Amino acid sequence: MAKEITSRESDYSQWYNDLVYKSGLADQSAVRGCMVIKPHGYALWENMRDILDDMFKKTGHVNAYFPLFVPKSLFEAEEKNAEGFAKECAIVTHYRLKADPNNKGKLIVDPEAKLEEELIVRPTSEAIIWNTYRDWIQSYRDLPILINQWANVVRWEMRTRPFLRTTEFLWQEGHTAHASKVEAIEEAEKMHDIYARFAEDYMAMPVIKGVKTANERFAGAEETYTIEAMMQDGKALQAGTSHYLGQNFAKAFEVKFLNDQNKEEFVYATSWGVSTRLIGALVMAHSDDDGLVLPPKLAPLQVIIVPIPKPTPEIKEVADRIIANLSSKGIRIKYDMDDRNRPGFKFAEYELKGVPVRIGIGARDLEQGVVEIARRDTKEKTTVPLDQVNEYVERLLADIQQYLYDRALDLRTANSHQVDDWNTFKEVIETKGGFIYAHWDGTSETEEAIKEQTKATIRCIPLDAKEEPGVCVFSGKPSTRRVLFAKAY
Amino acid sequence: MAKEITSRESDYSQWYNDLVYKSGLADQSAVRGCMVIKPHGYALWENMRDILDDMFKKTGHVNAYFPLFVPKSLFEAEEKNAEGFAKECAIVTHYRLKADPNNKGKLIVDPEAKLEEELIVRPTSEAIIWNTYRDWIQSYRDLPILINQWANVVRWEMRTRPFLRTTEFLWQEGHTAHASKVEAIEEAEKMHDIYARFAEDYMAMPVIKGVKTANERFAGAEETYTIEAMMQDGKALQAGTSHYLGQNFAKAFEVKFLNDQNKEEFVYATSWGVSTRLIGALVMAHSDDDGLVLPPKLAPLQVIIVPIPKPTPEIKEVADRIIANLSSKGIRIKYDMDDRNRPGFKFAEYELKGVPVRIGIGARDLEQGVVEIARRDTKEKTTVPLDQVNEYVERLLADIQQYLYDRALDLRTANSHQVDDWNTFKEVIETKGGFIYAHWDGTSETEEAIKEQTKATIRCIPLDAKEEPGVCVFSGKPSTRRVLFAKAY
Numbered sequence: 019m020a021k022e023i024t025s026r027e028s029d030y031s032q033w034y035n036d037l038v039y040k041s042g043l044a045d046q047s048a049v050r051g052c053m054v055i056k057p058h059g060y061a062l063w064e065n066m067r068d069i070l071d072d073m074f075k076k077t078g079h080v081n082a083y084f085p086l087f088v089p090k091s092l093f094e095a096e097e098k099n100a101e102g103f104a105k106e107c108a109i110v111t112h113y114r115l116k117a118d119p120n121n122k123g124k125l126i127v128d129p130e131a132k133l134e135e136e137l138i139v140r141p142t143s144e145a146i147i148w149n150t151y152r153d154w155i156q157s158y159r160d161l162p163i164l165i166n167q168w169a170n171v172v173r174w175e176m177r178t179r180p181f182l183r184t185t186e187f188l189w190q191e192g193h194t195a196h197a198s199k200v201e202a203i204e205e206a207e208k209m210h211d212i213y214a215r216f217a218e219d220y221m222a223m224p225v226i227k228g229v230k231t232a233n234e235r236f237a238g239a240e241e242t243y244t245i246e247a248m249m250q251d252g253k254a255l256q257a258g259t260s261h262y263l264g265q266n267f268a269k270a271f272e273v274k275f276l277n278d279q280n281k282e283e284f285v286y287a288t289s290w291g292v293s294t295r296l297i298g299a300l301v302m303a304h305s306d307d308d309g310l311v312l313p314p315k316l317a318p319l320q321v322i323i324v325p326i327p328k329p330t331p332e333i334k335e336v337a338d339r340i341i342a343n344l345s346s347k348g349i350r351i352k353y354d355m356d357d358r359n360r361p362g363f364k365f366a367e368y369e370l371k372g373v374p375v376r377i378g379i380g381a382r383d384l385e386q387g388v389v390e391i392a393r394r395d396t397k398e399k400t401t402v403p404l405d406q407v408n409e410y411v412e413r414l415l416a417d418i419q420q421y422l423y424d425r426a427l428d429l430r431t432a433n434s435h436q437v438d439d440w441n442t443f444k445e446v447i448e449t450k451g452g453f454i455y456a457h458w459d460g461t462s463e464t465e466e467a468i469k470e471q472t473k474a475t476i477r478c479i480p481l482d483a484k485e486e487p488g489v490c491v492f493s494g495k496p497s498t499r500r501v502l503f504a505k506a507y
Numbered sequence: 508m509a510k511e512i513t514s515r516e517s518d519y520s521q522w523y524n525d526l527v528y529k530s531g532l533a534d535q536s537a538v539r540g541c542m543v544i545k546p547h548g549y550a551l552w553e554n555m556r557d558i559l560d561d562m563f564k565k566t567g568h569v570n571a572y573f574p575l576f577v578p579k580s581l582f583e584a585e586e587k588n589a590e591g592f593a594k595e596c597a598i599v600t601h602y603r604l605k606a607d608p609n610n611k612g613k614l615i616v617d618p619e620a621k622l623e624e625e626l627i628v629r630p631t632s633e634a635i636i637w638n639t640y641r642d643w644i645q646s647y648r649d650l651p652i653l654i655n656q657w658a659n660v661v662r663w664e665m666r667t668r669p670f671l672r673t674t675e676f677l678w679q680e681g682h683t684a685h686a687s688k689v690e691a692i693e694e695a696e697k698m699h700d701i702y703a704r705f706a707e708d709y710m711a712m713p714v715i716k717g718v719k720t721a722n723e724r725f726a727g728a729e730e731t732y733t734i735e736a737m738m739q740d741g742k743a744l745q746a747g748t749s750h751y752l753g754q755n756f757a758k759a760f761e762v763k764f765l766n767d768q769n770k771e772e773f774v775y776a777t778s779w780g781v782s783t784r785l786i787g788a789l790v791m792a793h794s795d796d797d798g799l800v801l802p803p804k805l806a807p808l809q810v811i812i813v814p815i816p817k818p819t820p821e822i823k824e825v826a827d828r829i830i831a832n833l834s835s836k837g838i839r840i841k842y843d844m845d846d847r848n849r850p851g852f853k854f855a856e857y858e859l860k861g862v863p864v865r866i867g868i869g870a871r872d873l874e875q876g877v878v879e880i881a882r883r884d885t886k887e888k889t890t891v892p893l894d895q896v897n898e899y900v901e902r903l904l905a906d907i908q909q910y911l912y913d914r915a916l917d918l919r920t921a922n923s924h925q926v927d928d929w930n931t932f933k934e935v936i937e938t939k940g941g942f943i944y945a946h947w948d949g950t951s952e953t954e955e956a957i958k959e960q961t962k963a964t965i966r967c968i969p970l971d972a973k974e975e976p977g978v979c980v981f982s983g984k985p986s987t988r989r990v991l992f993a994k995a996y
Contacts, residue, residue, distance in 0.1 A: 045639065045642070045643075047573070047574050047635070047639065048574075048578055048581055048635065048638050048639075049574045049576045049577075049578060049626065049635070052574035052575070052576065053574075054571065054572070054573050054574070054639055055571055055572040055573075056571055057569040057570065057571050057654065059571075060569070060570045060571045060572055061569065061570070063572075064570065080546040080549070080550065081546065081549045081550070081553065082543065082544055082545055082546050082548075082549045083543070083544040083549055083552075083677065084536070084543050084544075085536050085537075085538040085541035085542075085543065085675055086541070086628075086659055086661065086675050087538045087541065087597075087675070088538075089537055089538060090604075090614060092537055093604075093614070094612070094613055094614045097612060100604075100614060104603070104604040104605065104606075104614055105603050105604070105605075106602075106603070107602070107603070107604060108576075108599045108601075108602055108626070109599060109600065109601040109602065109603075109604065109616055110597045110598060110599050110600075110628065111598065111599075111600045111601065111616065112597075112598040112600065113595075113596070113597055113598065113663040114593070114594050114595070114596070114598075114663065115579075115582075115589075115593040115594070115596060115598065115627070116593065116594075117593075123583070123586060124583055125579060125582070125583045125589060125593055127598055127600065127625055136616055137538065137597070138604070139575075139599065139628070146536070146537065146538070149537050150534065150536065150537075150543055153534070154534075165546065169659075170575055170658075170659065172575065174602040174603065186574055186575050186576070188572065
């Protein structure tokens with residue numbers, strides 16, 4: 019009956035794929051590396067999008083939309099950015115098909131419809147946007163520009179996994195323009211905070227806030243702020259980044275403004291984004307071998323009422339009352355009226371889909387004035403008097419949200435290690451995994467040597483790392499604070 | 508001071524372009540035929556999207572997301588559809604750039620990164636979606652599938668105009684699958700109704716509901732339902748279409764199901780869509796030589812409060828009270844605190860942007876306990892006692908919404924003609940334009956001949972056309988009802 023899901027213990031990676039496909043979040047597609055986001059997955063994305071969009075708007079941002087295509091000459095203007103994405107972009111070279119003269123009913127690319135200049139399908143939009151900002155900015159009075167865009171982007175990845183790494187993905191990308199460095203850095207930090215708050219308060223996923231090393235920075239950035247979460251297998255997942263871009267794009271696209279001293283200056287920039295990758299993070303952070311476990315604040319459906327063993331008018335009446343009451347409080351709740359499947363089948367289905375709370379209503383229970391309420395995360399069941407159901411469910415949803423966060427935080431704490439010598443470092447990475455806080459000498463050479471030998475990368479230099487004299491775990495050279503190492507998705 | 512907008516009378520087409528660019532709805536981009544949708548335009552689109560999305564969900568639809576790219580072999584599977592779009596599609600042929608060996612800092616397409624099979628940037632998604640539905644549908648129990656997608660699409664247009672016809676545009680496309688022809692036709696008609704309701708109730712734009720002739724049908728459809736609106740210059744604009752696709756896509760992609768008689772059958776399909784084109788329709792339906800006129804239900808900002816001549820604490824206090832009250836009723840309202848520009852400048856700006864209601868608050872007015880309220884559509888101003896402002900504004904917003912609809916309907920009535928002979932037909936089209944209701948013999952030859960001689964096309968066969976014996980205005984052959992002719996955008 020239940021759809022077979024590989025257990026986490028036997029094969030974590032297969033467990034993830036099984037879960038994503040069998041719970042109805044996504045499906046494979048006919049296009050290499052691209053997925054279909056199915057209704058259940060898209061509903062989750064809509065909830066995330068709406069909350070983030072609201073957070074952006076409350077901090078003064080507005081949405082806009084820029085073209086999907088970037089002409090090659092613009093794409094290559096900011097050199098580091100171009101170099102960073104050149105190897106993974108889809109390129110439009112023609113604009114017409116024609117009938118294949120040798121194969122009736124088939125089409126071929128019309129060689130006469132070759133573009134004079136190739137178009138890159140955006141892997142990110144700095145180039146096209148900064149080329150536009152040039153026309154919008156003359157003086158400091160035109161600043162700041164605080165724009166966000168919800169869009170699809172394409173990065174030609176060689177190894178893909180649903181949500182975590184796909185050729186096309188959905189995201190939002192903020193692109194702001196400022197009159198000073200200080201203001202731009204403040205903006206980048208503000209959005210970094212928003213991402214951390216979203217991850218912790220809504221996804222119930224604790225994150226480490228930090229900055230990337232020069233090696234791991236976004237191509238074209240002066241500073242990249244990141245939030246890093248731990249998945250259940252101890253690996254790290256980068257869940258959102260915010261970049262201070264300095265004047266790099268302004269210089270590449272000649273975007274100058276007259277400052278309040280009437281002097282010409284290049285504009286300061288930020289960009290920041292999160293993507294459908296967050297859905298992958300959510301799945302890996304909380305779910306179990308029976309299916310998805312979703313934090314109530316994001317679950318498309320929060321409460322399901324299942325009649326036991328099948329629908330009756332009496333049960334429906336009670337269900338309708340509960341629904342009227344809870345949905346008036348903004349709770350997403352449904353009654354399962356299907357009479358073809360048995361309760362056991364339904365229970366498994368809703369567990370697979372990650373509905374946080376299930377209310378079972380049976381004829382016999384009703385006689386006693388009670389219902390059975392089950393929570394998805396711990397699978398605990400409680401018998402609750404009918405007149406207390408509304409209150410109980412409201413509290414339970416809040417409890418589950420908190421419980422998931424606490425559980426994820428406990429997992430992270432249990433799998434975080436301070437390591438001070440190279441042999442222990444290698445051993446921990448190999449046997450336990452998790453997060454390693456260790457001293458690093460600040461050089462790219464050491465960073466790369468560690469990566470080569472252990473596959474662990476510096477996830478970030480945590481913002482709250484305390485100043486502490488030490489020696490680099492690899493080179494023995496002096497260091498002033500610990501950085502976060504981990505294997506990562 | 509005011510940004511120069513060409514008047515409608517001197518050049519309607521230029522008026523439209525001026526208005527779109529100067530009111531901040533859109534901007535040109537570096538990509539041929541693609542526009543930038545600026546924050547004001549995007550806010551309008553968000554309002555439209557949210558209302559439509561709600562209408563779709565209330566009728567049982569869910570959202571999903573399918574890949575941007577369509578492999579050529581899938582693209583060509585449904586022959587009519589392929590033929591219809593082959594001449595206007597962007598084609599991805601390569602997936603990597605590399606450094607140009609002859610030109611430092613420049614990039615070229617890497618010839619070694621050529622795709623084995625070209626990818627078409629979706630001009631519409633029937634192909635990729637029906638190829639996916641094949642895996643989702645086995646039995647009648649899997650039906651109906653009622654999915655909608657919000658997405659960008661690309662059609663390589665030779666002549667483009669902002670919103671009305673752009674190479675890339677944003678839209679929604681519904682793709683549903685059904686177990687019977689009757690049910691699929693019902694669905695297509697239901698969505699046709701929703702589009703008409705949206706146009707009339709929210710856009711304040713009366714529409715003629717009808718079906719397209721075979722010539723004008725969507726490529727691959729058995730029947731295309733359309734809503735046609737009249738713009739201020741008398742031309743028609745197709746504002747939304749809903750298609751009954753029969754079993755065409757099911758056959759092309761081998762999508763069969765076991766019906767309730769346990770017999771295998773091809774699935775029945777519909778698709779339906781509206782796009783950012785609606786923004787163009789909205790602009791052309793209501794706006795004037797001073798700027799945008801937006802129906803209150805869709806206006807990003809509904810009420811602006813302007814201090815006269817400049818902000819003071821007293822005025823702010825009154826404004827804050829009005830805002831608290833009206834925004835609690837869901838009205839989008841703002842106070843203009845800027846102290847650099849004079850009221851006259853601000854008035855012109857808000858008129859340009861189409862804010863439906865303006866409240867002017869002056870120190871002297873306050874002494875008398877009144878404010879001045881101006882409506883954007885008629886430019887009428889009224890002095891309103893402070894204690895009646897909230898009520899007055901609420902009623903005024905509803906009045907403006909109704910007035911815009913009535914005015915558009917009057918315009919359409921005044922410019923609709925019943926024509927019974929060919930000379931009059933030609934004369935009306937040439938001198939007056941507008942909608943012509945005339946008899947047509949039902950043949951494509953006549954339809955094309957009329958188009959060639961007058962540029963008028965059959966916009967639709969109106970659903971409410973009464974049976975009425977007549978003779979074709981062009982051929983003199985018998986006809987049973989009038990169809991709607993017009994020049995169109």
